[in-house]
Amino acid sequence: MTKLSVNINKIATLRNARGGDRPNVVQVAKDCERFGAQGITVHPRPDERHIRYRDVYDLHEIVTTEFNIEGNPTPDFLRMVLDIKPAQVTLVPDAPDAITSNAGWDTIRNKDFLKDIIHKLKESGIRTSIFVDPDLSMLEGAAAVDTDRVELYTEAYASGYHQNRDAAIATYVQASEKAAELGLGLNAGHDLDLDNLKYLKDNLLNLQEVSIGHALVCDALYFGLENTIQLYLRQLQ
Numbered sequence: 001m002t003k004l005s006v007n008i009n010k011i012a013t014l015r016n017a018r019g020g021d022r023p024n025v026v027q028v029a030k031d032c033e034r035f036g037a038q039g040i041t042v043h044p045r046p047d048e049r050h051i052r053y054r055d056v057y058d059l060h061e062i063v064t065t066e067f068n069i070e071g072n073p074t075p076d077f078l079r080m081v082l083d084i085k086p087a088q089v090t091l092v093p094d095a096p097d098a099i100t101s102n103a104g105w106d107t108i109r110n111k112d113f114l115k116d117i118i119h120k121l122k123e124s125g126i127r128t129s130i131f132v133d134p135d136l137s138m139l140e141g142a143a144a145v146d147t148d149r150v151e152l153y154t155e156a157y158a159s160g161y162h163q164n165r166d167a168a169i170a171t172y173v174q175a176s177e178k179a180a181e182l183g184l185g186l187n188a189g190h191d192l193d194l195d196n197l198k199y200l201k202d203n204l205l206n207l208q209e210v211s212i213g214h215a216l217v218c219d220a221l222y223f224g225l226e227n228t229i230q231l232y233l234r235q236l237q
């Protein structure tokens with residue numbers, strides 16, 4: 001089974017546009033779960049332009065499915081996740097000024113840094129995942145830092161899907177096989193949508209979870225949140 005974790009960063013972006021509390025991110029998270037989401041993902045950034053640290057604490061109180069907190073492991077981020085102890089923390093190497101995540105970790109160059117953080121998170125009972133490109137040496141590096149899972153950065157797959165989906169998925173299939181061989185759990189995310197999701201799910205070995213935000217929230221404008229979540233869940237059957 002591949003779980004759907006809904007990334008609600010874009011809900012916070014909409015709220016922040018007016019400075020009030022509409023839409024209310026806690027209520028949206030509750031509703032995503034009520035409509036069938038099997039997890040809630042947030043990705044706080046240092047400038048809090050999307051989800052805020054306060055939101056993450058508030059969400060921790062109410063999320064009853066799997067709470068996945070993604071982010072660059074700055075001291076503030078680590079303090080927060082070690083305090084909250086969510087089900088999963090996904091480490092992402094995004095620069096503070098990046099519009100969105102745009103690369104996976106270099107797990108070889110950052111070996112000691114990642115190993116130390118992963119050890120601290122696992123010691124606190126938190127499942128770890130690290131964001132990586134579908135590069136076999138990066139997966140070997142991920143196994144060497146003892147992470148529980150990797151999240152494959154799917155931007156390249158998504159952008160190549162409509163031109164040639166076989167070519168777009170090839171490295172991801174190899175990466176999923178490598179992850180299985182190395183005993184790493186497998187998540188995937190970034191730019192997944194109603195067009196490209198099923199083919200990814202059908203072709204990757206042991207895909208345990210996808211986190212989807214941007215396209216899902218855009219689709220919800222047309223189909224409504226409940227219908228949209230059901231449409232995504234259907235792609236994962």
Ligand SMILES: CC(=O)[C@@H](O)[C@H](O)COP(=O)(O)O
Pocket residue numbers: 007009010043050070092099100101131189190213214
């Ligand atoms: C790691 C990843 O790909 C997502 O967390 C992505 O960064 C979504 O976050 P935004 O919607 O805030 O860009």
Ligand SMILES: NCC(=O)COP(=O)(O)O
Pocket residue numbers: 007041070151188189190191192211212213214215216
């Ligand atoms: N980890 C990926 C994620 O949470 C959502 O990415 P996107 O669907 O907003 O591109």
